Amino acid sequence: MAPSSPKDSDVSPNLLVEIVNTLESQGLASDSYQLYDAVDVEALERILISSSSDVEVRFTVEDIQIVVTKDGATVLLDKPDGPPDK
Template identity: 50%
Template sequence: MHSPPSDSSGGSSDLLVELIETLEACGLEDDAYQLHNYVDVEALQQLLASADGDLAVQFTVEGIPLDVSPDGVDVIVEDESDSITE
C-alpha cells in the first residue's frame, strides 16, 4: 500500500477537525453553522504551509473570533482592560 503524499488533504482534514473541536469547546453546536460559509479550509491550510514567517489568519464563526496559525487554532479573547466599566 502507498501512503498519501505529505501535501495531500490530510493536513486540511487535521485543520478542519481542530477548527470544529475549538468551536464545539466554545459551546457552538456542529449543526449551528456551515464552516465552508466562513473559510476555505484547504486554501487556509495551503496558506499556512507556504508562509515563511509568523502568519496568523483571523476570522469569526457565529460570533466566535478565531486565530489560526501554523501552531494551531485559538479563540481570540478580548483583554478585559479594553472594556469600559461604569
C-alpha cells in the same frame, strides 16, 4: 514531476477537525453553522504551509473569533480596555 506535498509537521494534521473542536469548546454546536461559509480550510492550510514566516489568519464563526497559525486554532478573547465596571 508531481507537486510537492505539505510536510505533516508544517500544519496540524487535521486542521478542519481542530477548528471544529475549537468552536465546540466554546459551546457552538456543529450543526448550528456551515464552516465553509466562513473560511476555505484547504486554502487556509495552503497559506500556512507556504509561508516562510509566522502567519496568523483570523475569521469569525457565529460571533466566535478564531485565530489560526501553524501551531493550531485558538479563540481570540476580547481584552477589556479598562478596569471592569463595579
